[in-house]
Amino acid sequence: MYFSFVVIKFVIRTLSEYLGLDNMLAIVCKTLEGVQALEQYEKDGSIDRNTGLHGVAPTIGRTMKGRFHVFCLQNMRPFVGEFISDDPQKKLALLNPRLPNGKLPPGFLGFAVNMISVDDMHLSCVTFDGYGLRETLFFNLFSRLQVYKSRSEMLCAQPFITDGAVSLDGGMIKGCGLFCLGDRNDVEIKFPIADAKPSMPKEVSEIEQQIKLMDWKKEMLSSDILREESLLNSAKCLLKAKSDEYRKLINEELLIKGRNSSPRPINTGFLLHDDARRQ
Numbered sequence: 001m002y003f004s005f006v007v008i009k010f011v012i013r014t015l016s017e018y019l020g021l022d023n024m025l026a027i028v029c030k031t032l033e034g035v036q037a038l039e040q041y042e043k044d045g046s047i048d049r050n051t052g053l054h055g056v057a058p059t060i061g062r063t064m065k066g067r068f069h070v071f072c073l074q075n076m077r078p079f080v081g082e083f084i085s086d087d088p089q090k091k092l093a094l095l096n097p098r099l100p101n102g103k104l105p106p107g108f109l110g111f112a113v114n115m116i117s118v119d120d121m122h123l124s125c126v127t128f129d130g131y132g133l134r135e136t137l138f139f140n141l142f143s144r145l146q147v148y149k150s151r152s153e154m155l156c157a158q159p160f161i162t163d164g165a166v167s168l169d170g171g172m173i174k175g176c177g178l179f180c181l182g183d184r185n186d187v188e189i190k191f192p193i194a195d196a197k198p199s200m201p202k203e204v205s206e207i208e209q210q211i212k213l214m215d216w217k218k219e220m221l222s223s224d225i226l227r228e229e230s231l232l233n234s235a236k237c238l239l240k241a242k243s244d245e246y247r248k249l250i251n252e253e254l255l256i257k258g259r260n261s262s263p264r265p266i267n268t269g270f271l272l273h274d275d276a277r278r279q
Helices: 005-024 032-038 051-058 132-143 151-156 202-260 273-279
Strands: 025-028 070-072 110-112 146-148 166-167 172-174
Touching: 005 032, 005 132, 005 146, 005 166, 025 032, 025 051, 051 146, 070 146, 146 151
Parallel strands: 025 070, 146 166
Antiparallel strands: 110 146, 166 172
């Protein structure tokens, strides 16, 4: 499905408003270690202002006040399903809403998660499990959010909306039963408009994805080797400790047996007379 520049502009504005400024400015980390590196704490639980982002901010003339959002891809539950076949953007194969006659609801444009153009380098193998940004970050942000042309068409399609919907003229439903009314909030930070044409031929993109997949497998194999080596070293240390303890017990047992088996004076049971002793 292709959209005109005007439609794309309204989609970008609508989706940016749906996420809000905090989410649009959020930091994305691959692992939990990355999140923990951004902010550390004192023993009393207060923020350590000399480490992480709080330590970097003063060096560039900034201050860290209030909260900021950080997404951790490692902790996200990815989309479990198929991709649209032969789609270079690896869009998710979500089931479209259907009327009883089998047609799409009037004004339905698609799912928000598939309207985001993802850079080729982020389409796959971003996480340790091989997932890309669309099935992790953007699916957790938008889920099955539907996009409609107008508010009236969106409201008519409510029986087919499961995870919220937005319309290009400002209508917004978050989740089940939460209607966002009032004037639109024009978010200053918006998604960039992607080029209409792909940045590289499909064949080149596929080769790059294969190379990235091989690099990812190599990285995973190296990680597995390091983990197995760590487990092996731990097992060796445990075996050595048990062996030393066993040798110590054997030595102690032999020492006790040696003491118990040492020769003692023989008692004949006879008493000598005093005259015999004197002689």
